[in-house]
Amino acid sequence: MRVYLAKELLEANQNNAGENRSLLRASGVLMVNLIGSPGSGKTALLEHTLKKLSGYRTAVIEGDLYTDEDARRLSSWCNQIVQINTEGSCHLEAGYIGHLLAQENLLSAELLFIENIGNLVCPAEFDLGEDIRVVLLSVTEGNDKPRKYPLAFKVADAAVVTKTDLLPYCDFNLNQLNEDLRKINENLALFTVSTKTGEGLGDWCKWLEKLLQRKRSA
Ligand SMILES: Nc1nc2c(ncn2[C@@H]2O[C@H](COP(=O)(O)OP(=O)(O)O)[C@@H](O)[C@H]2O)c(=O)[nH]1
Ligand SMILES: [Mg+2]
Secondary structure, X not given: OOOOOHHHHHHHHHHHHHHHHHHHHHHOOEEEEEEEOOOOOHHHHHHXXXXXXXXXXXXXXXXXXXXXXXXXXXXXXXXXXXXXXXXXXXOOOHHHHXXXXXXXXXXXXXXXXXXXXXXXXXXXXXXXXXXXXXXXEEHHHOOOHXXXXXXXXXXXXXXXXXXXXXXXXXXXXXXXXXXXXXXXXXXXXXXXXXXXXXXXXXXXXXXXXHHHHHHHOO
16 A cells, blocks of 8 residues: 655645646736635635726636635636636645646636635645735634734735725734734735725735736746
């Protein structure tokens, strides 16, 4: 009997991620991987981001355990959407993404978003070959989450604090969050947004556009 070590499987994932990254570089597609707890506002942020960036060719890989509800929410706002149902698995892997890049017409997009499976643990361990990894944290989850789930914030390029319209009703301490995040990842970009009021969405989309320009001119 052969015993597989998680380390070996992660190495295989890393190789697949490298292949995805080469494909994306050759095609000039900017791939953004969104991770966050169930209900942190990933789909809502995508809906509003896709609406604001409607001048670009956009595509979404929507990861869910079973349903296609989120894909249906997003389908009017992007040029292409592909649903992956993991049927219980708690994260997406680079091999799945590589398969979709090869089978679907995703490389014709300029901006390709991935909504990862909702949780702050496993998705942090699996590089998908993305250019940018973004972790969402809603104010209703509490500002202690980076201390409790540091890897998700350590491996991200940006953190988006969502549902800021609810700040008056929560004990969420943005200053403490900032302090904790600097200790975990001093290069992390930080955005605060509300899809209800529109606060912060402009800055977030401008940042994405800047990354897109940089990718195009690379
Ligand atoms: N008040 C408020 N609710 C939000 C905001 N963004 C998302 N929600 C709500 O939070 C719930 C979960 O959002 P969803 O985007 O489905 O989260 P996901 O599971 O991470 O994709 C939904 O009921 C949304 O309407 C926000 O900015 N403010
Ligand atoms: Mg969702």
